Amino acid sequence: SSSFQTSIIKKSLRNQNIDSETSLFSLAPQRTRKIHQATSGGGGVTSTLISQLAIVALKLRLADQAAVKCNVNGSSTDLLMRGSVGPVTVSGRKWQSPLGLTCRAIEATVQNCQLDMGAIVSRRKLVLNVPAEGDAMIAMNDADFGSFITHPLMKPPSPPSNANAEAIKFLNEGVKVDAETGTVTFYGLYMNERWRCELRRGGSNEKGAIIQVTHASDDSEFSAVASELTSTVSDFFNEMVFELDGTFLSFRDMMVTDRSKVPIVMLSLSITVKKFPSPG
Structure with a gap:
């Protein structure tokens, strides 16, 4: 990048x-x-x-x-x-x-x-x-980013381990651009569960963007799935x-940035x- x-x-x-x-x-x-x-x-x-x-x-x-x-x-x-x-x-x-x-x-x-x-x-x-x-x-802003990730031409990815090629479905509600933490939080549905996606800029030795995915209820039972989703969604965003x-x-x-009436990505x-x- x-x-x-x-x-x-x-x-x-x-x-x-x-x-x-x-x-x-x-x-x-x-x-x-x-x-x-x-x-x-x-x-x-x-x-x-x-x-x-x-x-x-x-x-x-x-x-x-x-x-x-x-x-x-x-x-x-x-x-x-x-x-x-x-x-x-x-x-x-x-x-x-x-x-x-x-x-x-x-x-x-x-x-x-x-x-x-x-x-x-x-x-x-x-x-x-x-x-x-x-x-x-x-x-x-929040609403703009929500319209971006849910645009009809946006084709979210499917984790490699999913035998049915089920793709994560991004949601336009709950999007938050946070200038204080430098992140954009949004949500997705996968395997009938709700997932939190936190987008941030990658470091000097990382990809352009990192998207950390966690279970919306912080359920440790899904840690392995969350790890795979983190890799899959991050790769998708950087390579799309x-x-x-x-x-x-x-x-x-x-x-x-917060140099506007509302935080902006x-x-x-x-x-x-x-x-x-x-x-x-």
Whole structure:
């Protein structure tokens, strides 16, 4: 797992408010902040047009949102000759997907986008010629994290020893983001029993995230099962690839902060964008 640059994050959060208009994340390399809105390519395609098309598509696709922004950087030569722009940063607040996935804030940056210029000119549609790779940060409160672990596309794991391949079922009630302990507590059902899952950031010699699973009633009879669930769920969270409307997300790192009205868990993710969200 890559370093989360905790000191940089704390500095960026010092005067930030997740519920404000100010961007939550100031972590991307400074070159991504140099916005050349006048960049122009063939057929009258400009970086401004690309940004506008991305914002329109996202707003139409999202079930709800409080803000959607898109900064497109790049040179006119790259856009004209190769249909290439980048970095491209999309950010927003209080997003909700059609299937109920929510967040307090999000910022995602891809370093390079190879665009189909013909599709932009003829259909006013953003089409990638090759997948774009980058990183994202998502800020979630209790309810947001609950919507994440119970999302219809989330496929929880089954411990290897389970002959019937029974998977643990995550629950959206009882989620607690605790800034004091740096943990996110949530619950799951497995073998007709209720289990407590405590997510925390892994240490320097550990995985990116550790999820300690214990029986909800602290019943020692289930210690062996709890140990296996701890390993299974931790591996699942660290290795999962979550696909959302053409964007593939994988876990990198996390931190919990109280620099908001409520405690927030911030997830650092690697992203691969295979297609832009469609407004249809």
